[in-house]
Amino acid sequence: MVNKRNQQGMVLIVSMVLIVAVTSVAVTLMSSSTIDIKITNAAQEREAAEAYLMGEVQRLVKDQKQLFGASKFHFTNGQIDANDDGVHKFKGQDLNTKIDFELKNLNRGQLEVPCPRIYSYTEGVVCNMTELKSSIEYGDQGRHTVTVIIGIGQEIQDVKANQ
Numbered sequence: 114m115v116n117k118r119n120q121q122g123m124v125l126i127v128s129m130v131l132i133v134a135v136t137s138v139a140v141t142l143m144s145s146s147t148i149d150i151k152i153t154n155a156a157q158e159r160e161a162a163e164a165y166l167m168g169e170v171q172r173l174v175k176d177q178k179q180l181f182g183a184s185k186f187h188f189t190n191g192q193i194d195a196n197d198d199g200v201h202k203f204k205g206q207d208l209n210t211k212i213d214f215e216l217k218n219l220n221r222g223q224l225e226v227p228c229p230r231i232y233s234y235t236e237g238v239v240c241n242m243t244e245l246k247s248s249i250e251y252g253d254q255g256r257h258t259v260t261v262i263i264g265i266g267q268e269i270q271d272v273k274a275n276q
Contacts, residue, residue, distance in 0.1 A: 155252070162251035162259045169212050170247050170261055185216055186243050186267045193218050211255075215246040219264070239271045 177184040185201065193201045193216065201216040219242040248260045 158251055162249055166247060166249045166259055166261050186265050187241060189218060212247055212249050217244045219244055237271045238268050241267045241269055
């Protein structure tokens, strides 16, 4: 038979091993759930930044549309700043936002190009094709950037057709 005095320490050792095993499993689960939370928060921040940026781009297009002839979308190659490699850089009207806008004319040369195909073609109308690139930084200390690029075809009257 086994002596009871020799077994009393064995129960203590087995219980300590079980406590260490359960604690290590709990720590592993907690750390992996923390990583999951961080990944989820990062994805939510990116979606919020994209939605905000798209809203600001739509607001800019609406504001420029209301300016009619004074719109930045009417700029030709000669009017866009030549110092910045043909890119016109400007900030949004809201001073609290950190959105950078870049406007580039896609026409080759000084002349406007024929408009992309549309069903209701109008003679004497040409297009001024521009590209609007907008960027915003998001995340912890602005480490990440979201960029949206849209193309704008502005129909304008062909001055050469009327001469």
